[in-house]
Amino acid sequence: MKHIKEPLQTGRLLGKMVWKSGPWLLISIIFFILIEAITPLLQLYASKQMIDGIVEQDAFTHTEIWAVVYACSLVMIGAVKSLEKWVKALLAEKSMMTVNCLLIDAFERIPGMRFFEDPKYRDRLETLRDRSTWLPTQFINISSNLLTAVVSLAGVVLVIAYLSPVLAVILILSTAPFAFVHNHYNEMEWEYNKEYAPVRRKAAYTRHILLSRRSAKEVRLFGLGDFFINLYQSNFxxxxxxxxxxxxxxxxxxxxTGFLSGAGTGLGYFWILSQSGSNHFSVGDISLYLGAVFQLSTALRDIAKEGADTMDIWRMGRDFFLFMNAKIDISLPSKGKRIASKGAMAVEFKDVSFRYPFQEMSAGHQVYDTELEDEDFDLYDDLEDEDLREHHHSESDGRCTEYVLNRVSFSISPGEKVAIVGANGSGKTTLMKLLCRFYEYHEGEIKVNGINIRDMDLHGLRSRMSVVFQEFGKYELSLRNNIGLGDVEALNDEEKLHRAAQAAQLEYVINDLPEGMDTMIGPEWGGTDFSGGQWQRIALARSFVKDAGLVILDEPAASLDIRAEYEIFRQFHSFTEGKTVIMISHRFSTVKMADRILVLKNGKIIEEGSHEELMKQDGEYNKMFRLQAQSFQGKDEVHC
Structure with a gap:
């Protein structure tokens, strides 16, 4: 039952995609298909009539009429094929846009990070993204060819069955093995493409490194060309x-199987020629049946090939169907609670525990798509997040990783500026990801303004947050767009954009740009290229432009030099006034500006207090501060 249900679901989805793209174009193609399928039968019959007319000398006018019919059919089929090619090209182009829009909509419907950080899903994602450019064209061409062959076959089978039903059955059965083999090996190729998707992605990745602008300097400086070429060739x-x-x-x-199919066709020719002496067959009849056998053989092989290729396309479409119908990766309430649209926000973590991957959920929350429950998930391959990387380890018994966060509790009052410090892998970034609702946590509660975030409207929660991530976006757009994307409603608000740029110390940069805020930045489209520090200022300005109640800064000064950091954070309290701020940083010159500092170690908060209070405790914070001070001052002992 499943083998019937799945193709029907996939076919319905692909059909809806094409119909939605251009209903009248699709109707035109179906009309052309019917003409193409019927025309060969008309030509066969016209040929029979012409030959019989030539043999019977007294029917010359009759012969001329059928000659004109045959000639008109040639003109018509030529015109139809040209029109069909043009209509298919238009429909394929519109279908490609439809497929990509559906794909993007499906991404938007998944509120967490599942499809971007799980290698299994990333393989599927890469495959879908590649197919979205050619799948609609293939589906339209192959499906239309198959339909043409089927309609044509039906007519030819009726013609041959009128002569001999047994012969029609023999010809069909002789081609069946060819269709089976073609479909079987298409399926094997499909399974090969799925199974070896990670290897194909690695090959594509090494090729990208060799051709990428970002890695070009190191590849040339360290002489890495041969290394990556060998790696690419090995994977390939x-x-x-x-x-x-x-x-x-x-x-x-x-x-x-091709030999068997050819033998069946040859048998058909031999049997028809053996009937040539019969009084029941004219010369035209012999010509008609010989042509019908040839067309039947051709149509059967076309159906075998196009049918197998159509099944191949439907297998690809199955991935689209699964993706479009994937369950969301975090639980959302049917009617989420809203929070105040203005004012600083309060945050509370209460006994929160979390680990990667999270296949078991508390309170009945289910994350992963049950359609894919038989797959083994590994969330960690190729990831760059330090918390994920540090806490992941392989275990032969397949158990989940250790807890990244272990019963973490703290609260932040509205308008308070709190810094979180700790070694790489201590769980700092994971805290922020949970607060942004990119993942579900296992135990405990996270509250914003006293409301559990699992009960909140997700869009409403995120609309009140402004975040600068470690890997912030570098958009190859104008500077105006790069800043204004923090709050798209502010794209044309010159005063708001100017204030944000001023807070991020971007004024001198804007003054030097040829078109000011409207200057294209980034090398992709020939725009002005920026340094890492300038991009970081843009990311900060993007967070400042939003009227958020909660600002999260994850390593906000990582690419800034000491002077730039000082100039920006000298105004820290003024441009974050009326906002709650959570700041993650390894730079203690930045951390000192916070009202309170939380020290995270091994997924637990071990110290908290102001800079002065923590220095007096002579604990983990004091130790980290002194080590960093030594690296700046170059002294063995630093007195604070």
Whole structure:
């Protein structure tokens, strides 16, 4: 039942995509298909009539009429094929836009980070993203070819069955093995593409490194060209060796089944010619049936090939269907609670525990799509987040990783500026990701303004936050857009954009740009390229432009030099007035500006207080501060 249900679901989805893209274009293609399918039958019959007319000398006028019919059919089929090609191109282009829009909508519907950080999903995502450019074209072309062949076959089978039903059955059965083999090996290729998707992605990644502007300097400086070329070739040879085995086996069976199909056609020719002496057959009849056998053989092979290719397309479409119907990765309330649209926000973590991956959820919360529950998930390959990287370890028994956060509790009052410090992997960034609702936590509660975030309207929560991530966005757009994207409603608010740029110390940069705020930045489209520190200022300005009640700054000064950091954070309290601020930083010159500091170690808060209070405790914070001071001052002992 599942084998019938899944293709129907996929076919319905693909059909809806094409219909939504251009209903009249699709109707036109169906009309053209019917003409193309019927025309060969008309030509066969016209040929029969012309030959019989030539043999019977007294029917010359009759012969001329059928000659004109045959000639008109040639003109018509030529015109129809040209029109069909043009209409297909238009429909394919519109379908590509439809597919990409559906894909993007599906991404937007998944509120967490599941599809971006789980390698299994990332493989599927890369495949879907690649297919979105050519799948609609393939689906339209292959499906229309299949439909043409099926309609044509139906007519030809009726013609041959009128002569001999047994012959029609023999011809159909002789081609069946060819169709089976073609479909079987298409399925093997599809499974190969799925199974080796990680290897293909690694090959694409090494190619990207060799061709990327970002990595070009190190590749040349360290002489890494040969290393990455060898890595690319190694991955590619691995892929090629498996594909070669499949193709060799496929070609052997294709030859054998092709021989069987050809033998069936030859048998049909022989049987019809053996009837040439019969009084029941005219010369035109013999010509008609010989042509019908040839067309039947051609149509059957076309159906075998196009049918297998259509199944291949539907297998690809199955991934679209699963993706479009994937369950969301965090639980959302049916009617979320809203928080105040103005004012600083209060934050509370109460006994919060979390680990990667989170397959077991408290309070009945379910994360992963049950459609894919048989897959083994690994959330950590190729990830850059330090908390994820530090806390992940492989275990042969398949158990989940250790807790990144272990019963963490703290509260932040409205308008308070709090810094979080700790070694790499202590869980700092994970705290912020949970607060932004990118993941579900296992135990405890996270509250904003006294409301559990699991009960809140997600859009309403995120609209009241402004965040600068470690890996902030660098958009190859104008400077205005790069700043204004923090609050799209402010894109044309010159005063608001100016204040944000001023707070991030971007005024001197803007004054030097040829078109000011409207200057394109980034090298992708020939814009002005910026340094890492300038990009960081833009990210800060983006967070300042939003009228948020909670500002989260994750390593906000990582790319800034000491002077730039001092100039920006000298105004720290003024441009964050009326806002709650959570700041993660390794720079203690920045951390000192906070009202309170939380020290995180091994997923637990071990110290908290102001800079002065923590220095007096002579604990972990004091130790980290002194180590950093030594690195700046170059002294063995630093007195604070």
């Amino acid at each position: 040879k691995n892929l090629y060796s498996v594909l070669k085995k499949i193709q060799i086996r496929s070609s052997r069976w294709s030859v054998l």
